[in-house]
Amino acid sequence: MTTLNLDDFSDLIERPDGGVRRDAEDRRQRLTVPPGALGRLDELGEWLAAAQGRVPVQPIEHPKVVLFAADHGVAGIGVSARPAGGAHALVREVLDGRSPVAILADRLGVGIRVVDAGLDCEPGLLPEDVVRDRVRRGSGRIDVEDALTLEEAEAALRLGMRIADEEADSGTDLVVLGDLSVGGTTVAATLVAALCGTDASVVTGRGGRPIDDLTWMRKCAAIRDALRRARPVLGDQVALLAAVGGADVAAVTGFLLQCAVRRTPVILDGVVSAACGLVAQRAAFRAPDWWLAGQASGEPGQAKALDRMALNPVLDHGVTVGEGTGALLALPLVQAAAALAADLPERAAEPTG
Numbered sequence: 001m002t003t004l005n006l007d008d009f010s011d012l013i014e015r016p017d018g019g020v021r022r023d024a025e026d027r028r029q030r031l032t033v034p035p036g037a038l039g040r041l042d043e044l045g046e047w048l049a050a051a052q053g054r055v056p057v058q059p060i061e062h063p064k065v066v067l068f069a070a071d072h073g074v075a076g077i078g079v080s081a082r083p084a085g086g087a088h089a090l091v092r093e094v095l096d097g098r099s100p101v102a103i104l105a106d107r108l109g110v111g112i113r114v115v116d117a118g119l120d121c122e123p124g125l126l127p128e129d130v131v132r133d134r135v136r137r138g139s140g141r142i143d144v145e146d147a148l149t150l151e152e153a154e155a156a157l158r159l160g161m162r163i164a165d166e167e168a169d170s171g172t173d174l175v176v177l178g179d180l181s182v183g184g185t186t187v188a189a190t191l192v193a194a195l196c197g198t199d200a201s202v203v204t205g206r207g208g209r210p211i212d213d214l215t216w217m218r219k220c221a222a223i224r225d226a227l228r229r230a231r232p233v234l235g236d237q238v239a240l241l242a243a244v245g246g247a248d249v250a251a252v253t254g255f256l257l258q259c260a261v262r263r264t265p266v267i268l269d270g271v272v273s274a275a276c277g278l279v280a281q282r283a284a285f286r287a288p289d290w291w292l293a294g295q296a297s298g299e300p301g302q303a304k305a306l307d308r309m310a311l312n313p314v315l316d317h318g319v320t321v322g323e324g325t326g327a328l329l330a331l332p333l334v335q336a337a338a339a340l341a342a343d344l345p346e347r348a349a350e351p352t353g
Contacts, residue, residue: 002154006283016050024049030346045341056309056342070118070248072183073141079219082211088121090180099326118247135247142244144226153242160254178269178324188275192301194230203301233322252276259289269327270297274305295326
């Protein structure tokens with residue numbers, strides 16, 4: 001039996017300040033650079049001003065990459081190009097500075113936090129500060145069994161909420177969100193299909209490391225079987241995450257909701273964070289106003305989820321590697337938007353009379 005009711009977030013989450021956004025729009029009209037000349041940077045600056053509740057907007061000075069890691073049992077039936085239980089290798093690449101997101105973060109001067117929510121490996125393979133929060137080792141095969149118990153789903157949600165509080169309390173002013181998982185896109189596609197009422201084939205993509213046609217068919221069949229298990233619990237987000245989610249997916253959902261409570265803006269990466277956003281939106285319809293879609297990953301499930309949340313990706317460069325890389329690529333544009341909105345001078349007042 002769980003004690004967490006995600007519907008409570010609907011009362012806790014407010015929209016970014018609409019009055020401040022109008023003030024930011026008014027200020028933009030007075031700047032020396034003509035309105036519209038900066039394209040989407042204007043929109044991003046106004047969104048940040050509303051999120052911060054101030055005009056002019058403050059620079060983004062303390063961003064953080066937060067990556068939730070886990071293995072998914074469904075990977076064991078051959079739905080991924082990566083070996084089942086291999087997500088710890090992705091974590092090690094990040095920690096060793098060998099992954100794209102680690103290299104970019106180092107160049108941009110952005111810290112990375114990796115949270116092991118449900119890796120299927122011995123804890124001793126990774127540093128204590130990574131593995132200490134693990135909810136369970138791996139997850140169940142969502143096509144034939146629950147990914148988590150209800151108690152584990154609640155524990156993962158609360159883990160994500162706690163991480164969001166820790167980041168807000170430490171001064172993080174924007175989060176770049178990603179995942180390190182094997183089988184995660186299968187789980188994400190199941191959630192998107194269930195919440196959008198679509199068939200498995202509509203949301204089944206090729207994954208970050210592209211899969212062949214036979215693997216795609218296995219993935220599609222697994223999602224179709226998982227959907228039969230998801231539909232009876234659509235009215236209960238915790239039960240849905242337990243049935244066809246995973247520890248990382250539940251943790252990201254809790255993280256996104258609590259970031260919105262704490263007024264911390266988040267840049268989403270690929271289909272996994274988008275699917276978690278859909279679950280969070282189901283609990284609190286205002287929550288997506290605190291998020292940006294960093295990039296279009298090419299996954300059909302992500303496109304479906306972003307459309308449902310009315311989020312328009314900042315970038316579309318064909319980056320499919322995942323792991324927060326695409327979202328991190330969007331960060332310099334968001335920082336540029338903040339700098340321009342804050343520092344561009346206003347036009348001199350026209351003489352009267």
